[in-house]
Amino acid sequence: SQQGEEDPQALSIQEGENATMNCSYKTSINNLQWYRQNSGRGLVHLILIRSNEREKHSGRLRVTLDTSKKSSSLLITASRAADTASYFCATAPGYSTLTFGKGTMLLVSP
């Protein structure tokens, strides 16, 4: 069964604005990862946050993790048209491979 659920399903913003998407999951995890998928392409790993971490940064990306609420958020600051893509959270529940959510479709308009 599906472990992660992203919210919102779709998000439309203007260039320069920040984009925030959330992920909720059901069981305890070892880590949580965010991936990006451009249209017609494979998934690309963005960032991994471990269960004992609360926040992590990578360039314009900021990820938070709240294990008590079983949720994570991905913030993209100063968005660009090139950030237009689908964003997936993936969790590793226990000794298992990754389970992906359905993704958030982000549209950044120039």
Add this chain to the structure above:
Amino acid sequence: DTAVSQTPKYLVTQMGNDKSIKCEQNLGHDTMYWYKQDSKKFLKIMFSYNNKELIINETVPNRFSPKSPDKAHLNLHINSLELGDSAVYFCASSQESALGETQYFGPGTRLLVL
């Protein structure tokens, strides 16, 4: 250099046919995966191989048979294709198989069954 490559990129075929999709990774990873992504973008794990051995086999019809000739290759053979098999199939690899390792994805194979 393409880290994870798949062939073909597009595959259009008739119901009942048998087809194969090939995957190769040049990252030196021990583990490879096959995923199916449906029209709603839901990505579901199908199989996982670690050093040529099957470690994950989700509830997939036995018309799907993965084959790993060596740890750099994981091919997917599909017998008696059905309309519902139409989807995008992604191959991926990771350094190890445990604890949710970062995965590296191929570009996908878009399968359309008519």
